[in-house]
Amino acid sequence: GAVVSQHPSWVICKSGTSVKIECRSLDFQATTMFWYRQFPKQSLMLMATSNEGSKATYEQGVEKDKFLINHASLTLSTLTVTSAHPEDSSFYICSARSGGGDQPQHFGDGTRLSIL
Amino acid sequence: EDQVTQSPEALRLQEGESSSLNCSYTVSGLRGLFWYRQDPGKGPEFLFTLYSAGEEKEKERLKATLTKKESFLHITAPKPEDSATYLCAVQDLYNTDKLIFGTGTRLQVFP
Secondary structure (H helix, E strand, C coil), X not given: CCCEEEECCEEEECCCCCEEEEEEECCCCCCEEEEEEXXXXXXXXXXXXXXXXXXXXXXXXXXXXXXXXXXXXXXXXXXXXXXXXXHHCEEEEEEEECCCCCCCCEECCCEEEEEC | CCEEEEECCEXXXXXXXXXXXXXXXECCCEEEEEEEEECCCCCCEEEEEECCCCCEEEECCEEEEECCCEEEEXXXXXXXXXXXXXXXXXXXXXXXEEEEECCCEEEEEEC
């Protein structure tokens, strides 16, 4: 149980392109979804938190116009990296949680984004 | 500021050689401490949640313990399939949506 699917797993695209990443909870309803960024040998850094039907809450330093988050249903959240540049290259991971803060977050397998 | 430090950064064990991983934390108020396992190129897999000092949880060869300042992940008689990066994260009592992660301990178990 508690399976989170993330697509695509790997994206390579040209600078200036917008890229959309999908995160789905397959066997539970995710009241809250999270988007993280992970650099090699560094910890996961929370980018934003989203609740179904509400605007996402972004962490300090994360540009909301650059990283568009939509959480339209209890099983789907999307992250769109707009006008991506090489510095946006990273490993992006989503997680989903049912219920309140006592419940663990369950993670997808991540998306490796490479901007040329 | 909430902070999580994990040690050692890397650990190499022979199969069957038991050891412990450390997670030291600083948080204004602890709501929960989470342990995850992460395989290369994959997302973290949930292992345990600990809520209060003195609490212990076990799963197969893994046992997690918690004090007011740190948590330990004990690995008993590890097998090669236990090789992974183990991540610790704390949840602040005043912001339960945010997990603060450590940088992890990369465990390699050799046959």
